[in-house]
Amino acid sequence: MALALRERGDEVRLTDRDPVSVRMATELGAGVPLEDGDGPADVAVIAVPPAAVAATLLDAQKRGLARVYTDVASVKSRPLREAAELGCDLTCYVAGHPLAGRERSGPAAARGDLFVGRPWALCPTPKTLPEAVEAVTALAEACGAQTVVVGAEEHDRAVALVSHGPHVAAAAVAARLEAAPEVALGLAGQGVRDVTRIAASDPSLWIGILSSNAEPVADVIDAVAADLAATAAALRAGAETDVTELLRRGGTGRRRLPGKHGDRAGTYAVVSVLIPDRPGELALLFQAAGVAGVNIEDVTIEHSPGRPVGVVELSVTPAAAQRLADELRARGWSVPG
Ligand SMILES: NC(=O)c1ccc[n+]([C@@H]2O[C@H](COP(=O)([O-])OP(=O)(O)OC[C@H]3O[C@@H](n4cnc5c(N)ncnc54)[C@H](O)[C@@H]3O)[C@@H](O)[C@H]2O)c1
Numbered sequence: 160m161a162l163a164l165r166e167r168g169d170e171v172r173l174t175d176r177d178p179v180s181v182r183m184a185t186e187l188g189a190g191v192p193l194e195d196g197d198g199p200a201d202v203a204v205i206a207v208p209p210a211a212v213a214a215t216l217l218d219a220q221k222r223g224l225a226r227v228y229t230d231v232a233s234v235k236s237r238p239l240r241e242a243a244e245l246g247c248d249l250t251c252y253v254a255g256h257p258l259a260g261r262e263r264s265g266p267a268a269a270r271g272d273l274f275v276g277r278p279w280a281l282c283p284t285p286k287t288l289p290e291a292v293e294a295v296t297a298l299a300e301a302c303g304a305q306t307v308v309v310g311a312e313e314h315d316r317a318v319a320l321v322s323h324g325p326h327v328a329a330a331a332v333a334a335r336l337e338a339a340p341e342v343a344l345g346l347a348g349q350g351v352r353d354v355t356r357i358a359a360s361d362p363s364l365w366i367g368i369l370s371s372n373a374e375p376v377a378d379v380i381d382a383v384a385a386d387l388a389a390t391a392a393a394l395r396a397g398a399e400t401d402v403t404e405l406l407r408r409g410g411t412g413r414r415r416l417p418g419k420h421g422d423r424a425g426t427y428a429v430v431s432v433l434i435p436d437r438p439g440e441l442a443l444l445f446q447a448a449g450v451a452g453v454n455i456e457d458v459t460i461e462h463s464p465g466r467p468v469g470v471v472e473l474s475v476t477p478a479a480a481q482r483l484a485d486e487l488r489a490r491g492w493s494v495p496g
């Protein structure tokens with residue numbers, strides 16, 4: 160958020176219990192360290208684990224850090240309940256949750272365009288002042304997100320279904336790989352990578368999220384487990400129609416996901432390049448993109464150790480994709496498509 164706001168020219172002050180994080184965020188251009196005596200900010204954003212939100216809010220309010228407060232924790236009922244119990248001022252606090260993130264935490268993983276086109280839940284209560292909601296809405300919109308106003312309990316049940324439950328399912332699938340034979344790992348394609356990406360997240364952050372939303376998440380896991388158990392039984396019994404039915408339901412559910420929010424593939428065009436598994440090849444590729452005058456917005460590398468080539472996917476603006484592909488082919492790179 161700080162990076163997104165700095166890009167607009169907004170003033171951002173940073174504070175964290177970990178001074179190394181503040182220093183790194185400052186060096187990344189996310190703002191400047193908060194000093195004693197700084198006046199109250201328009202909005203303070205609390206980005207700490209769900210269990211720490213209420214105490215952090217109380218401390219910030221006691222110090223008069225801002226006129227309006229919000230947080231970004233992935234769970235909303237617990238922080239709101241605890242904030243009320245601690246006696247926080249709830250009139251100027253708008254509980255929030257951007258539905259965008261990464262499997263990596265900490266300042267080094269931050270990117271200013273993370274929230275573009277993404278939903279951002281806001282959970283005002285009857286006590287919240289309208290001007291506080293307006294200020295936090297403006298903040299979320301300044302980051303490129305679209306706000307969704309929802310009650311805290313409804314939010315928590317919703318994210319159990321679309322975020323927390325899927326996270327556990329991804330971890331369970333990825334856990335099968337812990338003792339997988341080398342031959343299986345060597346055959347891994349994109350499917351298992353897609354299904355397990357979020358399993359690479361920080362367990363200490365996620366245990367805080369899951370345990371703060373325990374009942375709704377447990378309900379989703381029970382439902383997924385029931386489908387899996389029924390499918391295993393159907394496969395053993397040769398009941399193909401039952402298995403097909405789960406696959407059909409899966410397709411229907413998947414198609415119900417709205418495509419327009421956060422569809423990064425729609426924002427950038429992807430140019431795939433085969434690169435030999437040799438030192439220096441990536442540097443040469445990036446240099447060629449630079450010569451073509453093309454800014455690389457994102458890059459992923461799919462590379463299986465031991466294979467002679469890897470696939471680099473360069474995300475660029477749609478207008479630059481053809482120019483980049485032509486330049487790379489002219490320099491002898493293999494660019495499929
Ligand atoms: N990472 C994501 O993808 C993502 C997405 C949306 C929302 N969130 C939410 O954002 C919040 C922060 O997650 P993150 O990924 O930025 O993690 P992070 O580890 O990058 O940042 C958490 C920060 O909280 C501080 N902290 C930890 N425990 C604390 C405590 N007890 N009291 C005060 N400060 C404490 C840490 O020093 C750290 O700087 C969480 O509530 C998480 O649910 C994360």
Ligand SMILES: O=C(O)C(=O)C[C@]1(C(=O)O)C=C[C@@H](O)C=C1
Pocket residue numbers: 232233257258259260261262263321322323357
């Ligand atoms: O895509 C990721 O890596 C995420 O962290 C995403 C995700 C999500 O499930 O949508 C995970 C948890 C956060 O509360 C918000 C976003």
